[in-house]
Amino acid sequence: SAPDVTFGNFEGVLMDGGEPVKQCKDKRICFLFRTPTRYATYLKLAGFDVMSLANNHARDFGEDGRSSSMAALDAAGIHHSGREGTVASFIANGRRVAMVAFAPNVGSNSLNDPQIGLPLVADVASRHDIVIVSFHGGAEGNGAEKMPFAREIFAGEDRGNVVEFARSMIDAGADIVLGHGPHVVRPMELYEDRLIAYSLGNFATYYGISVEGIRGIAPILLVTLDDEGRFVGGKLEASIQIRPAGPTVDPQKRVITLMRDLTTAAFPDGLLSIAEDGTLSRKPR
Numbered sequence: 001s002a003p004d005v006t007f008g009n010f011e012g013v014l015m016d017g018g019e020p021v022k023q024c025k026d027k028r029i030c031f032l033f034r035t036p037t038r039y040a041t042y043l044k045l046a047g048f049d050v051m052s053l054a055n056n057h058a059r060d061f062g063e064d065g066r067s068s069s070m071a072a073l074d075a076a077g078i079h080h081s082g083r084e085g086t087v088a089s090f091i092a093n094g095r096r097v098a099m100v101a102f103a104p105n106v107g108s109n110s111l112n113d114p115q116i117g118l119p120l121v122a123d124v125a126s127r128h129d130i131v132i133v134s135f136h137g138g139a140e141g142n143g144a145e146k147m148p149f150a151r152e153i154f155a156g157e158d159r160g161n162v163v164e165f166a167r168s169m170i171d172a173g174a175d176i177v178l179g180h181g182p183h184v185v186r187p188m189e190l191y192e193d194r195l196i197a198y199s200l201g202n203f204a205t206y207y208g209i210s211v212e213g214i215r216g217i218a219p220i221l222l223v224t225l226d227d228e229g230r231f232v233g234g235k236l237e238a239s240i241q242i243r244p245a246g247p248t249v250d251p252q253k254r255v256i257t258l259m260r261d262l263t264t265a266a267f268p269d270g271l272l273s274i275a276e277d278g279t280l281s282r283k284p285r
Helices: 037-046 062-076 114-125 162-172 254-266
Strands: 007-009 050-052 079-081 088-092 095-103 130-136 176-180 188-191 194-197 217-225 231-242 246-249 272-274 279-282
Touching (some): 079 088, 114 130, 114 162, 162 188, 231 254
Parallel strands (some): 050 079, 130 176, 176 194
Antiparallel strands (some): 088 095, 188 194, 231 246, 272 279
């Protein structure tokens, strides 16, 4: 609740009743997620200001399900983006802030079509002080923490080239890019003085989905930007999911160690420094 803007990805549907629309080809890797609409109040109490509704579970109950999610978040006072053409626009600490959420899924702002994403973000950037872009992309699960720096196909779906996408969004005017989708964390980088987090992993997960090993550790990413959107500094706060308690502070800071290693391996000449305590800073050029 302390930051000017707190972002999260809501992977599922806020809906009471309804029938699933999603058809499962392989039930071993197919899931349906539905949460009572009243739970939107808990997201607000937790401090969330804006949520992504662009992911492969936002339409588990069809577009009616996403409409229900949007209405529930509206009622709780939480901004959102995800459906094709939608942009969250609001004032935070006197600045005009926008968040645009992308995914490679039907009905979402398209991750894989630059002819849609680039002009959309450029237009939004021309009217806002700070632009946040989120994306749901990349492969999933153990092994996906290492990015291939190429287009990723998972479960027959084109999950995009996330590095190419994220950098193009900053070139178009985004000030920070936040990734989710792999269900494990991925590296971070500074690109044109803007921060890209390629995946922030699983933060709060109900039963049915494994949170063992690296699938159950995630950071709370705290970032300070200047008035031009440039990276000033930040901090990773380590969390771990312990059932039935849910997200819990991790005194061993396992996710910080993992993200330091992944970032160094992926971007050996990168400008982002991650200290042992999670402090983020810019390396000397």
